[in-house]
Amino acid sequence: MKNVMEAQNVKLSYGKYEALHGITLKFPAQKLTALIGPSGCGKSTFLRCLNRMNDDIDNIKISGKILLEDKDIYHTHLDLVSLRKKVGMVFQQPTPFPFSVFDNVAYGLRVAGVKDKTVIEQRVEESLKQAAIWEETKDNLQRNAQEFSGGQQQRICIARALAVRPEVVLLDEPTSALDPISSAEIEETLMGLKKKYTFIMVTHNLQQASRVSDQVAFLMNGELIESGSTEAMFLAPKKEITSNYLNGRFG
Numbered sequence: 001m002k003n004v005m006e007a008q009n010v011k012l013s014y015g016k017y018e019a020l021h022g023i024t025l026k027f028p029a030q031k032l033t034a035l036i037g038p039s040g041c042g043k044s045t046f047l048r049c050l051n052r053m054n055d056d057i058d059n060i061k062i063s064g065k066i067l068l069e070d071k072d073i074y075h076t077h078l079d080l081v082s083l084r085k086k087v088g089m090v091f092q093q094p095t096p097f098p099f100s101v102f103d104n105v106a107y108g109l110r111v112a113g114v115k116d117k118t119v120i121e122q123r124v125e126e127s128l129k130q131a132a133i134w135e136e137t138k139d140n141l142q143r144n145a146q147e148f149s150g151g152q153q154q155r156i157c158i159a160r161a162l163a164v165r166p167e168v169v170l171l172d173e174p175t176s177a178l179d180p181i182s183s184a185e186i187e188e189t190l191m192g193l194k195k196k197y198t199f200i201m202v203t204h205n206l207q208q209a210s211r212v213s214d215q216v217a218f219l220m221n222g223e224l225i226e227s228g229s230t231e232a233m234f235l236a237p238k239k240e241i242t243s244n245y246l247n248g249r250f251g
């Protein structure tokens, strides 16, 4: 199976505090990997390393390698705009910009220098369809994206991430701020999109991880304890500590 991304012995320190102690993990193409583990174990820190979102934090030190299509994202001349075009991100709180749906979804394309109006229009429509929010927005493309419901805003944000045709989309607890119906809609959307994209998702919701992911990685105290296919992890985890976590004995 082709791996789109690969972390090799990734360590990260905030000042003197080492939050990641050497994470090695492969991300197979067109699969969804769920990162799970107790609060503070380093899931978001690790996720943010994958598109260099941690770079601006003072006193941060990162070592190891993160390969995207076999090139180290920390040691190549790949600039951040190109990296984030290839590795998009969706956050916990929906974060549409305070302008129209159309301009939100077109944003990344314009930053990437796309000027052709027809191309932008086609891509906006295609991305809104992929994110299953076209029906609700097609007659309101000029409406401020922040006026939509939380679940709709999150799907607009997914459309915005997809518009630049990324290789990988990082999702940091994308449904935890949403009601159960919106969460289920986002899950369904992600399941449909897996044929085209590679997803890496942090989630606290173990049932969600079991429903939507193909691979699970369990982190604790900055270590990768265990990873494997979702079925194997949930049915027969190799380590007792993983089993205890999955059975709700802590975390």
Ligand SMILES: Nc1ncnc2c1ncn2[C@@H]1O[C@H](COP(=O)(O)OP(=O)(O)OP(=O)(O)O)[C@@H](O)[C@H]1O
Residues within 6 Å of the ligand: 014, 019, 037, 038, 039, 040, 041, 042, 043, 044, 045, 046, 057
């Ligand atoms: N900007 C920062 N500066 C210093 N320490 C940080 C920073 N961000 C995170 N940490 C620390 O790094 C560790 C890992 O945090 P991180 O947010 O990655 O965990 P998490 O598993 O995503 O947690 P949660 O599930 O609660 O969101 C924690 O001990 C946290 O306090």
